[in-house]
Amino acid sequence: QVQLVESGGGLVQAGGSLRLSCAASGRTCSVMGWFRYAPGKEREFVAAIRWSGGSTYYADSVKGRFTISRDNAKNSVYLQMNSPKPEDTAVYYCAARLSSVVITTTPSGYAYWGQGTQVTVSS
Numbered sequence: 001q002v003q004l005v006e007s008g009g010g011l012v013q014a015g016g017s018l019r020l021s022c023a024a025s026g027r028t029c030s031v032m033g034w035f036r037y038a039p040g041k042e043r044e045f046v047a048a049i050r051w052s053g054g055s056t057y058y059a060d061s062v063k064g065r066f067t068i069s070r071d072n073a074k075n076s077v078y079l080q081m082n083s084p085k086p087e088d089t090a091v092y093y094c095a096a097r098l099s100s101v102v103i104t105t106t107p108s109g110y111a112y113w114g115q116g117t118q119v120t121v122s123s
Contacts, residue, residue, distance in 0.1 A: 002026040002112040004094045009117030012084055020079040022094030022114060031097040032077040034068060035107060036090035037116075045105035046092070049077060057103045062088070084121040091116040 008020040022032065033048035047058045047068040056068050067080040077094065095110035104110075 002029060002096050002098065004096060004112055004114035006092065006094045006114040006117040009092060009119045011120045011122060012081075014085055014121055014123050015083055018081045018084060018119065020081065020092055020094075020117060020119070022077045022079075024075045024077070024094075024096060027098060029096040029098055029112075030101045031103050031110075032070065033095045033097070033103075033110060034077075034079045035093045035095055035110075036088075036119075037093065038090040041090075043093075043107050044090075045107070047079060048103045048105070050101055050103060052101065055103065057105070059105070081119070084119070086121050086123045089119060089121050091118050 003025045005023045012018045031050050034046040035043050036046050037043045045059050049056045049068045065083045070077045093116045094114040096112040097110045
């Protein structure tokens with residue numbers, strides 16, 4: 001079992017910055033990712049990182065603006081959101097994959113999910 005707890009969401013102005021955190025406990029994860037869910041839209045992949053080696057992958061919509069990172073000592077993953085836009089407004093979820101080291105953008109590839117944290121970007 002893996003428990004994931006997100007924090008750091010809130011209200012931010014467009015062009016500002018915000019950092020989301022996800023603390024993991026339990027079993028060691030192979031891949032950790034961030035997804036987001038906005039009303040009227042499907043759950044969307046944002047970014048993922050391979051725990052061993054630190055390889056990352058980003059959705060085109062956030063590439064160059066968001067950065068995913070990890071802290072092995074704290075067993076945590078972060079999403080640094082720079083220059084957010086109003087269309088980035090969503091509930092952001094941390095997700096963990098144990099079964100494979102392959103990064104996937106498909107939600108079904110992640111077995112464990114956090115409770116979500118709301119991010120609202122004002123224009």
